[in-house]
Amino acid sequence: MANIVAIVGRPNVGKSTLFNRLIEQRKAIMDDESGVTRDRHYGYAEWTGKFFTVIDTGGYVTGSEDKFESEIRKQVQLAIDEASIILFMVDSHAGLTDLDKDFAKVLRTSKKPVLIAANKADTTEKIHMTGEFYALGMGEVFPLSSASGSGTGELLDEVVSHFDEGEKNAEDGIPRLAILGRPNVGKSSFLNALLGQERTIVTDEAGTTRDSINMRYRLYNKDFILTDTAGIRKKSRVKEDIEFYSVLRAIQALQDSDVCIFIIDAERGLEAQDMSIIGLARKYNKGLMIMVNKWDLIEKDTKTADIFRKSIEEKLGTLDYIPIIFTSVLKKQRIFQAIEKAINIFNSRTQKIPTSRLNDVILPEIERNPPPAIKGKYIKIKYITQLPTYAPTFAFFCNLPQYIKVPYERFLENKMRKHFDLEGVPIRLFFRKK
Template sequence: MANILAIVGRPNVGKSTLFNRLIEKKKAIMDDESGVTRDRHYGYAEWTGKHFTVIDTGGYVTGSEDKFESQIRHQVELALDEATVVLFMVDSFAGLTDLDKDFAKILRASKKPTFLVANKADTTERMHMANEFYALGMGEVIPVSSVSGGGTGELLDQIVEHFDEGEEDPEDGIPRLAILGRPNVGKSSFLNALLGTERSIVTDEAGTTRDAINTRYTLYGKDFILTDTAGIRKKAKVKEDIEFYSVLRSIQALQDSNVCIILVDAERGLEAQDMSIISLAVKYNKAIMIMVNKWDLIEKDTKTADVYKKSIQQKLGQLDWIPIIFTSVTKKQRIFQAIEKAIEIYEHKNIKIPTSQLNDTILPEIERYPPPALKGKYIKIKYITQLPGQIPTFAFFCNLPQYIKTPYERFLENKIRKNFELEGVPIRLFFRKK
């Protein structure tokens, strides 16, 4: 059984700071504005040889004007259901509040092993102030400082006693698929439709998802990790600090992923903002696919999809190796085919082509259409081999590598793509002297 620790509490008590400390990454966004963490975040932690999942939740509130409040509450309740152990965090500096008392009632009803942790106990005086939380009747109050790490070791010693011997980080070596795109294009709805549960909060307001959220998923017998990200928008439009960090988190998710699924709004088409996300993915050598969402809203005849596809490919220019799939997340049209395509692309990225096969296939193509002579000199390509690399990389050995120009390089790239399954994958060619 999985070992799961859920960190819960009212807003702004320092849950995300502790979460980041436990997983040893700056993964959750921290800000002094309450309600920053809206969804559940998952990360992996290890203490004294025991591995466990940590869930960071949104601050539990009631009666605020935040339209996300009821959904945050729902997310907290889901986290409590999943948890093996609950860490109830309160603020020793702010003292006991009515919201803490309400929360304590819910936790008592959950019957899960619960640790009452008084955060921000950075001084002896604040450690004494933490004693007022004994009034909640939840047993021992453990004073800690998420910022400095004070008291967290002792706390973890007690928590892991409730855990089984966990396995290594289960995410090692599993394909990571990042769901990217402009705000409000349907990324969280796509994830929720796949999972059949409300894993991310979905509303029609752009910018609901502020952090990158990882979910382990199995489809067609294959395991992978889906990352839902905040929408990446133009720098000029990134006003709040929080949104700035959200965009950074999305870029980080892009860097960490193996395949980027770029969602495009069918009604708006491929815009400059989508192109900048694609360029970024190409820069980081990522496998890429384009998922045109909201296709159900387009009036169609038999040629609509072909015409639409051609217009996207024109905008892509030399990146026309990126596959395009038409979906409707709300109608669940082709969403599973989209994931199947992403897994296929991941496999293409890791392709290893035997040298004999490469030469037997590509050298006859070169003989039929040799490199154009330059300054009366003839270029002879003798031999091709695949080099190790993050993406499929090929070395062409020839007598005059410096004379091979871009159009011919493009010809060779197209021949390799056509003969070997490399759809959706950037490839690299090198020319070396034989």
């Protein structure tokens, strides 16, 4: 059984701060406003050679003004069901509250080991005040400060003592697919439809997802990690701090990914803001595909998809190698084909083409269409090889590399794509002196 630790508790006790400390990354957004975390949020941690999964959850609350309250409670309950051990976080500064007592009753029904983490115990006086949490009758209380890290070692020693053995770091070498797009195009609905469960909270309100949510997924006998991100909108429209951090997390997810699944709304088409994010993914040499969602809402005839595709390709310009797939997440139309396409892009992006095959295929193309002569000088390309880089990069060795112009470089790129299945994959060509 996997080692899974869920961090739970009422709002604003420091769950996300502890989560970030355990996974040693600033993955969850933290703010003094309560209710910042809404979805379950996963990361990997290691202590004394034992790896385990950590789940951050939203603050458990009843009778609040927050319209997400019942959805957050559902996500907390799912995390409790999934966990092998529960960290019940309380605030030593505020002391034992009625909400803590009510939540303790919920945890008792889980029959899972529960450790009480009394946060904000950063002075001797506060550490003495944590004694009142023994009244919950749930065993040992661990005073700690998730902000400074004091006391977390003792807590983690107890946590890992419950594991039979440490699991391997489960994320090594697994393809990472980031789901990106503007607010409200259906990113979280897409993730939920794939998983067949309410993994993230979905509402008609733009900006429901705030953090980037990682989820392990298996399809066609292949494991990969899906990352649902917050919608990225124009800087001028970003009003609150939390949304600013959400956008930063989405861009971080883009940088960490292998392939970006970029979702657009069929009713709005490809907008300027979309192009700037696609451009960013190209800058970082990520695999890319465009998923047109809500295609079921468009009135169609036999030519609608072709016309729509052409209009997108015109806007993409030199990025017209990006595949486009038409889907309806609501009706589950072609959503699995979209994932299959993303996996193909990952495989193409990581392929290593033998040097002999490169030369056998591309040199005859160059002979048929040699580079144009410049100032009476003829350019001769003698040899091609793939360089050992993260994204497909090829070196062309020739006598006059400085005279090769952009149109001919584009010609070579198109021939490479045609022969070596590089759909959706950014490639780089370098010309060097032989």
